[in-house]
Amino acid sequence: MSAHISNVRPKPDPVLADIADYAAKAKISSPEAYNTARLCLMDTLGCGFEALSYPACTKLMGPVVPGAVMAGGAKVPGTAFQLDPVMAAFNIGCMIRWLDFNDTWLAAEWGHPSDNLGGILAMADYLSRQAVAAGKKPLTMRDVLTAMIKAHEIQGVIALENSFNRVGLDHVVLVKVASTAVVSAMLGLSREEIINAVSNAWVDGQSLRTYRHAPNTGSRKSWAAGDATSRAVRLALMAAKGEMGYPSVLSAKGWGFYDVLFKGKPFTFSRKYGSYVMENVLFKISFPAEFHAQTAVECAIQLHPQVKDRLDQIKKVVITTHESAIRIIDKKGPLNNPADRDHCIQYMAAIGLIKGNLTAADYEDNVARDPRVDALRDKMECVENRQWSKDYLDPQKRSIANAIQVFFKDGSKTANIAVEYPVGHRRRRKEGIPLLEAKFRTNLARRFPEKQRAAIEALCRDQKKLEATPVHEFVDMMVI
Numbered sequence: 001m002s003a004h005i006s007n008v009r010p011k012p013d014p015v016l017a018d019i020a021d022y023a024a025k026a027k028i029s030s031p032e033a034y035n036t037a038r039l040c041l042m043d044t045l046g047c048g049f050e051a052l053s054y055p056a057c058t059k060l061m062g063p064v065v066p067g068a069v070m071a072g073g074a075k076v077p078g079t080a081f082q083l084d085p086v087m088a089a090f091n092i093g094c095m096i097r098w099l100d101f102n103d104t105w106l107a108a109e110w111g112h113p114s115d116n117l118g119g120i121l122a123m124a125d126y127l128s129r130q131a132v133a134a135g136k137k138p139l140t141m142r143d144v145l146t147a148m149i150k151a152h153e154i155q156g157v158i159a160l161e162n163s164f165n166r167v168g169l170d171h172v173v174l175v176k177v178a179s180t181a182v183v184s185a186m187l188g189l190s191r192e193e194i195i196n197a198v199s200n201a202w203v204d205g206q207s208l209r210t211y212r213h214a215p216n217t218g219s220r221k222s223w224a225a226g227d228a229t230s231r232a233v234r235l236a237l238m239a240a241k242g243e244m245g246y247p248s249v250l251s252a253k254g255w256g257f258y259d260v261l262f263k264g265k266p267f268t269f270s271r272k273y274g275s276y277v278m279e280n281v282l283f284k285i286s287f288p289a290e291f292h293a294q295t296a297v298e299c300a301i302q303l304h305p306q307v308k309d310r311l312d313q314i315k316k317v318v319i320t321t322h323e324s325a326i327r328i329i330d331k332k333g334p335l336n337n338p339a340d341r342d343h344c345i346q347y348m349a350a351i352g353l354i355k356g357n358l359t360a361a362d363y364e365d366n367v368a369r370d371p372r373v374d375a376l377r378d379k380m381e382c383v384e385n386r387q388w389s390k391d392y393l394d395p396q397k398r399s400i401a402n403a404i405q406v407f408f409k410d411g412s413k414t415a416n417i418a419v420e421y422p423v424g425h426r427r428r429r430k431e432g433i434p435l436l437e438a439k440f441r442t443n444l445a446r447r448f449p450e451k452q453r454a455a456i457e458a459l460c461r462d463q464k465k466l467e468a469t470p471v472h473e474f475v476d477m478m479v480i
Helices: 014-025 031-051 085-097 113-133 141-161 172-186 191-203 220-240 257-261 276-280 291-307 323-329 345-355 371-377 386-393 426-445 450-460 463-468 471-476
Strands: 314-321 380-384 402-408 417-419
Touching (some): 031 085, 031 113, 031 450, 085 220, 113 471, 141 172, 141 276, 141 471, 191 220, 291 323, 323 380, 323 386, 345 380, 345 402, 426 450, 450 463
Parallel strands (some): 314 380
Antiparallel strands (some): 314 402, 402 417
16 A cells, blocks of 8 residues: 655745745844944954964865865955855854854854854855956945844744754754855845755754764864855855755655654744844853853852962862753863863863963863863862753843852852853943954954054944945955
8 A cells, every 4th residue: 555645846844935035035224233243243253363373273274175276266364265165164164163262142052153154254255256357346244244144043043942952963054054045145046046045954964963072072063163154155056056945844744854853843933033143142252161151260260369279278169050051061071172171161160260261272282281170170060050041041031140169178168159141141242342352353463463453453343334345355354
């Protein structure tokens, strides 16, 4: 007996249609979103410039094989590379994510929406150079900021209610989907073509979270988003050539994403696409630390003066935290590499207590070999504050709370220092923006001579002038 399955091609899944309509047609009218996108652009590129100081990152930069450069292609900021837009997207995405220092979005799913800048900037630069060569108008940086707002929104709104980590999938699936949508729109594709491209992003085999968790934590977590955003550029360019899509890629019985990879559950949504995510995005300003530990490091640094001369007298350290932090970064035992260490709340807190600071260099082997670090980690315990776990998911709060208290062998103890909102939170924007701008200046100085970095900073601080700047001219300012 055979089962009769209809071969009538269905209408696109509503999720695909909504993404395509938003990417192609939505008008962004929020000044706050554009101003935040400008800050995000500065911060994201700055993170990439710092990463270019690390050989583990730079070994992956450049063309996929030596000599495969492209005249008229997209340039990679902070380098001399000019590549096809797919490989340029990988390069930019890789460098901005390498140190785990760019922006963050925390909800049912986690992620880093500025990862999408890899595909956005590479494609915008490529299209601008091609337009100028053909005697046409290039794209402007306002186009880039608009695409950033939309990519943040697609990734972040899907993440609000839908947890991919709980089914073992990595959040870079949302980078691939969001980048595909906005890059396709940037190419001027039709609604049907955008749906085709986005459907192929969903139909891809998706990344497992294996490389983010013990005992397999490794450096792939630093280039996975670059891989995702470059794949998005590839899929958009294929759709531009007429490559077909798969309209029920999510909902198809037995073979769709929901049944195969999401335990049969369709996505749920609590809000429509607008500009909410960019306006509320979390910046990593002070520390290159997995975001669930940002406030823990703030607590540790506050306690540093009280404990720095009494490290050998510590009996135990209690870290009070929220459920997501316990699930992701509560680690015991050996930490094998920098990627392992920047996803361990005990390691990050220990560095803060010992040094009164935390930098990207503190994840390297020479720092990790300090015997005080593991000795302190061994004395730490994490406990959940259930109210903080609820506040973490509350759309009116979206806190990322941690507290640290140190107990000494003589029976004395420090105060229980708690921080609910990190300095990069929307609630602390006024405090955070000057620090973000200082971080950008520091990162520019790592890569560019004084005259060049002064010109870049001046342009980036001028919203109106930046938005009017042709993309290729902006990128040319950052060529080494």
